[in-house]
Amino acid sequence: IGLKLVGPSGYVLTEAGFGSDMGGEKFFNIKCFYSGLRPKCAVIVCTVRALKLHSCKAPKVVPGAALAKEYKEENLQLVAAGMANLQQHIANVRAHGVVPVVAINRFATDTDAEIALIRKMAIEHGAFDAVQAEHHAKGGAGAVELGEAVMKACSKANINNFKFMYDAKTDDIKTKIEKIVRGVYGGSGATYSEAAEGRIRQYEMDPSIRVLPVCMSKTQYSLSDDATKLGAPRGFQVHVKDIYVSAGAGFLVVSLGTISFIPGLPIKPAYYKIDLDLDANPPRVVGLS
Incomplete structure (x- = not known):
């Protein structure tokens, strides 16, 4: 719908959720798999504070507690x-x-030197561009530079370069999982619980299930399945606790580590009671309490 609205010369933005290892990977290997869409550009949002945390040398961030001074004062070593x-x-x-x-989502305590270092190193590591974003402080004017960088990146992109991390139709289930672990997370492989092993054997025998893409469910705080492993860990193995079919959505959900699932809606959710009373003057929403 978005593409139809903006036309061939317009831009459609999709918020994929969390990092490239989470929403990004799912967008590429599930949404693009089913839709046939091929993105031209992906925006990776970072902050000085997050990079300092991922240095593995800064104090822990504790919910509800004041940030340590390292996060509010210039420290190029931690950023690097x-x-x-x-x-x-x-x-x-x-x-x-x-x-x-x-x-680079800029905070008031960030310094020009820290922003410049991130930009320099990001481009050295393969980013098309790296620009500071100040829309929180300046509104739309603070995002103009970012918008221009995205437009320029799109003009240089070739959608024929797009590729999936795995072949959903021909790779077996374990191969799909382990290609993501090695190619996206930076790990070396996976271990499987007895329950997961049993389900995989069962699913591999069903031709309608074994061809589904996989939706990895893991912590968003680490590239691994362990929230305490910051930075860019290597050589780890993720633990597949369970796996099940989400038939309506069209993928296999792979549960890693200790992640918990959000409860689904009951058979008769509360929104059934919500309505618009057009006879009232003025019209009002009913059923919210």
């Missing part, structure tokens, strides 16, 4: 050390044949 994480996200986008642009 944390760039390994951003480098992996850039590589993940490029591995799918898509042009990456880095948006």
